[in-house]
Amino acid sequence: MSILLVAPLLPAAxxxxxxAVIARASTPLALVLGAVSAIACAAFAVASADRPRRALWACACASAVGVSLRLVLGPVPGVDVAQLVSxxxxxxxxxxxxxVLVPEPESGILLGIVLGERASVSPDLAYAFAVSGTTHLLAISGFNMTLVGTAVALALRGRARPIARAVATVAAIVSYSLLVGLAPSVMRAALMASVASCGLASGRRAATAxxxxxxxxxxxxxxxxxxxxxxxxxxxxxxxGLVLWQAPLSVRFARLPSALREGLATTLAASAPTLPVVxxxxxxxxxxxxxxxxVAVPLFPPLMFxxxxxxxxxxxxxxxxxxxxxxxxxxxxxxxxVVESFAxxxxxxxxVPSGPVTGAVVGLALVVAVRGAPRLRGHLHVPRIALPAVAAPRAALFAVPVLVVAGVLAWPNADPDVRVRALDVGQGDAYLVEVGGATMLIDGGPDPARLMEELGxxxxxxxxxxDVLALTHAHLDHGAGLIAALDRYEVGMTLEPxxxxRGPLADLWADGIARAHA
Known part of the structure; x- marks a missing residue:
């Protein structure tokens, strides 16, 4: 009962x-369960000797009555907020x-994470995310919204009061939600993320729960x-997971630097509970x-920023x-x-067979692992790792720019002076010609996405x-990809016979040229 007094709204949930679960199988059975639950909770509320317990069971009774009535009356009529705030x-x-500025497939990753355009990610890359268990990084869910809010909260920790951190966190999540579109799933994710992020910002686990x-x-x-x-x-x-596990995990990683400790704790706490669902x-x-x-989640905040x-x-x-x-x-x-290497x-x-049984088995295995880890640790000798005394998190901020500069310096020059490449664009033609630093693309194949990946x-x-974009004739197997090249690259000159x-592709080609030189 002590846990209920700490989290009095748990029975209601x-x-x-x-x-709701029983209603998926049988609505009448769910209504019976709702009635029985309401009567039992009301009886507990009346029999309780103190106010906290009465409030606890009264909330549970109200929850049973409310959800049961909703089953009878139907869902609340929705308002298409996405149309109101477009x-x-x-x-x-x-x-x-x-x-325009980022080549594929990295452009698709950025569009998926920053703006929620998951369709921009190629099927092969999406499969790699799925196999490596990192698909949630591309989906607009409570997970990545919580990472957005958590990044803001951690950045303001020690620099602002808890209330100010909570306000900034919610503001960041709301702004992100507006940007990616206020679909119902996004609104639910934003609500969950706001709850978790405010809890991490305030440090009050019970209130957040x-x-x-x-x-x-x-x-x-x-x-x-x-x-x-x-x-x-x-x-x-x-x-x-974030509400219940993030703080304990952070304590267990106390030997690590602050930024790394918080990042690892947040990653494990948020990703582990989703394994049974996936x-x-x-x-x-x-x-x-x-x-x-x-490895992947720490890259998420700098990538999004x-x-x-x-x-x-x-x-x-x-x-x-x-x-x-x-x-x-x-x-x-x-x-x-990282994703492709792990995949x-x-x-x-x-x-595994999909369905609730699999989810229950994986969930049980997760519980056993969580409960057994401390006991296993007691039988193992874990050596202490001496960490450097330097400010590792601050040094890490310069890692990506340094790697980019190193990549620029190490990128091979165009040698020989003339290079011709036949790009793998499927059933079609596309040739990339490089002459003394100038670039010419002859035809683009039938698939714009594939051409963008080849150019990237x-x-x-x-x-x-x-510098030169050439269309030999207006057939799809030669010119469909060039339309995307006109939109995604700066084009110096276009050539055509x-x-x-005439035809639809020729019209698209002419329109693309007009847009490129507008």
Whole structure:
């Protein structure tokens, strides 16, 4: 009972969850459970000897009645907030610098993380994220929103009062939500992330846990069917992990530098509880997910910051944004390298039957691992690691720029003076010609995304200009990719044969030239 007095709203959340879960199988049975729960909680409230216990059971009774009534009346009529607050124009303007200044596939990673355009990520790269257990970094969920809020909270720790940190955290999450679009899943994720981030900013775990229980109960009251929504489950589990596990894990990592300690604790606390949900939903268990996340998640805040700064500065001036875009490219390249390296490991992930049974088994294994880790540690001799006394977190801030500069200096020059490459664009033609530092692209194949990846792999990241763009004839297998090149690269000159055959592609080609030289 002591845990209930610390978290008095836990029974209300548990009652709402149980009724919503049973309703997935049988609504009448869920209504019976709701009635029984309401009567039992009301009886406990009446029989309780003190006010805290009466309030505890009264809230649980109200939760049972509310969710049951919602099952009878139907979900709350929704308001399409995305239409009321539409920022599609601003989002398109912010996306353009990332498309123009950063090559593929790193551009797709930045667009997915900064602006929520997950469709920009190639299928092969998306599969690598899935196998390595890092897909949540690309999804607009409570996890990455919480990382945004946590980064703000940690940056202000020791520099502002808890209330100011909480306000700044919520403001960052709200701004990010508006930017990526206020879909229902985004709004749920933002609510969960605000709860978790405010808790991390204030350091009051009990109050934050109660706020989480209120949020879960309110969401299920609004729509009990949300219990089957993958975004809700991922956001709720990640937020619960942050609220309940982040502080204890941070204590266990006390020997590490502050920034590294907080980053590792946040990563493990948020990612571990999502493993059962991912296993149940996708039928895949990533065996290297914890380690991959430990390496990948610390790259997330600088990547998002550099990507967002590239977008904002690029709206004002593409030339001013080029140095920042190189840093963003370096962060995205580092993340892609980590993800693909872990995904390429033997037995990186195993396929399992999808469904709730798998989720329950993985969840049970997770509980056993968490409960058994302290006992195992008592039987093992863990040597002390002497850490350097330098300010490692501050030094780490310069790691990405240094790596980018080193990459620029080490990038091989175009030798010989003339180089012709046949780009692998599928069933079509595309040739990249480099002559004395000038670049010419002849045709672009049928797939714009594939052409962008080939150009990103063939040209250094800072070269975002194609001096000559040539279309031999207006057929899809030769020219479809060139339309994307006109939008994504600075083009000096375009060439086409006299009497270019008319058709839809020729019209797109002409429109693209007009936009490029507008």
């Amino acid at each position: 548990l009652v709402a969850i149980c009724i 920022l599609d124009g601003l989002r398109a303007d912010l996306a353009r610098p990332l498309r 109660n706020a989480l229980y209120v949020a879960v109960t309110a969401m299920l009251f609004a729509d009990p069917a949300a219990i089957a929504d993958l975004g809700f489950l991922l956001s709720a589990s990640a937020t619960a 296993a149940a939903a996708f039928g895949r268990v990533s065996l290297i997910s914890p380690i991959a996340n430990l 550099a990507g967002a700064l590239t977008s904002v500065v690029g709206v004002l001036s593409l030339d001013l944004a080029r140095p920042v875009a190189l840093v963003a490219y370096g962060c995205a390249l580092a993340l892609r390298t 390429a490991l033997p037995v990186a992930a195993v396929s 792999a063939s040209l250094p990241p800072w070269r975002r200009r194609i 006299v009497g270019l055959n």
